[in-house]
Amino acid sequence: MTSTDVPSPQAWVEHAIWWHVYALGAVGAPVREPDTDPEPHRLRRLLPWLDHVVALGANGLLLGPVFASSTHGYDTTDHGRVDPRLGTEEDLDALLAAARERGIRVLMDGVFHHVGAEHPLVAQVLAEGRDGPRASWLAVDWDAPGGPRTADFEGHRALVKLNHDEPAVADLVAHVMTHWLDRGIDGWRLDAAYAVPPAFWARVLPRVRERHPGAWVVGEVIHGDYAAVVRESGMDSVTQYPLWKATWSSLRDRNFFELDWALQRHAELLEELLPQTFVGNHDVTRIATQVGADAAVLALVVLMTVGGVPSVYYGDELGWTGLKEEREGGDDAIRPALPEAPPDPSAPGQDVLHAHQALIALRRQHPWLVHARTRADELTNERYRYTATSPDGTHRLQVELDVTDRPRAVVRDGGLVVWAFG
Structure with a gap:
């Protein structure tokens, strides 16, 4: 084996599909009101949902902030302590252990700006x-x-x-990141990374990786030169917001030219890094609200057939809706509590869940999709056919999206239909 054949320490992430959970909302913790439960142990409410993650086909838990905080989790008051509204250190340890038993990686949300x-x-x-x-x-x-x-x-x-120019702040962040990696998490989502100088991360991350070379670090970056941010900061990945926007906007406005343009830029980005892709997260209006339930399935088709490391925001796989509003409490609708137990996939009305399971399975069957490049074969406002191809050109899938009358999608492998919708 030559040195170029040796996998990188983060090679595991090429097989990662994340289930993204905003922890405080998902477990029903009070955000702006006093907590009247003296021993909440709410974090354990996620335990029954880990089997749902596996049944979905995902193998990662992207966990929203769990540090002690005043309200919504991003106003940290103690980086070393589990938020009392979520429970105790033992509750978090139980969640991490249960995830490990199921082969589920855990990514924690780091609020360091x-x-x-x-x-x-x-x-x-x-x-x-x-x-x-x-x-x-x-x-x-x-x-x-x-x-x-x-x-x-x-x-x-x-x-x-x-x-972030203060060395003691770099010491603090390196210590916090290493502490929780020692506790058993697999990596970090860096909140508001776009507002932190890349040079700060370049000082912090090498120290973290001295002890945890396999940790995966993705920065929340909304705009700018993604590749330069990664090069200058030492992060592994960034959130792919332009592709997210083009996906829902193209479906809502019936303008696939926008999606094709974004996928061309996405292909250029894939030459340098594996971006973290998504059609929903804790900060945006839910995809089914943006485009409708059927077109939301087409958004998922895009997510699962293009390159990158995808995440599914909790509830999107169940067809949940929710509008983000710019007001106090404006995030509540997109950050609701989970039911006590996952739905029965065999029960009536689980079409959106079945679509997620099928498309995630399709991606599992074609692991090269993590590095796939796309090429347009047909492009109009309301109809888009593209071919997703492995970097070496040996593997292909043909994807057809159509919103001419109603949302429809077809995925073909060598001309054979392997999945269809609508």
Whole structure:
């Protein structure tokens, strides 16, 4: 075996399909109200759903923030402690152990751009003043009118920006990331990575990988030069927002030219990295609300037949709807609680679930799709046929999407129909 034949430490991710869960919402934890349950142990409510993940065909749990926080999970108050609304350290250990038993990898959501305003560090820094030992840990305007003012995240005063030029902050983040990897997770989703200088991650990630070379790190990046971000930061991947937008927008507006353009750019990106692909997550209107239930299945066809590392947002596989609104509580509809137990796949009305199972199985049967490139064979506003091809050109699938009258899709292998819808 030559050196070029040796798989990278993150080679496992080429077979990963994530089930993305916003933990606080999925387990029914209170977000803005006091918790009246003295011993919630809510994290264990995810345990019955791990078999659902396996039955779906997925093998990864992308777990929304579990750190102690004040409200929605992204206003961290303690990076080393499980949020009491979710339960205890033992509850998290039980979830990680149950995932390992089923061969499910776990990705944790790392909030390292900012901390919550109620984080002890904030009060400590402000109390110690501009000459205090931790004054440089936060971004603070010490001469602001009315007194010192901390920098925030996108105008949210409850989210206090860390100073990423401070070496002690890099030490803190490296320690937190390594601590939870030691506990048994497999990697990190870096929240708001687009707002953190890539040079910061370039200082942190090599230290993390000294002990955990197999950890996979994906950054939340919404726009910009994705390939340059990965090169400069040392992250493995980024969230593929342009493809997400083009997928739902093309289906909603009946304009497949937008999707074809995005897939051309996607192919260029695949030359440098494996982006994390999705049609739904905890921050966006659910796909079935954007395009309707039937067209949402066509969005899934795209997700499962193009290159990248795909994730399914919890409930999308059940056809859930939910509109994101720009107001307090505007995320509630897209972050609901799961039922106590998964649905019976054999029960009536599980067509969307069956479509997810079938398309994920199709991807499993064609593992080369993780690196697939696409080429348009027919393109009109309402009809799009493309061929997904392995990088070496030896494997192909033909995909047909049609919204001329009603959403329809066909996937062929060598001319043989292997899956159809509508």
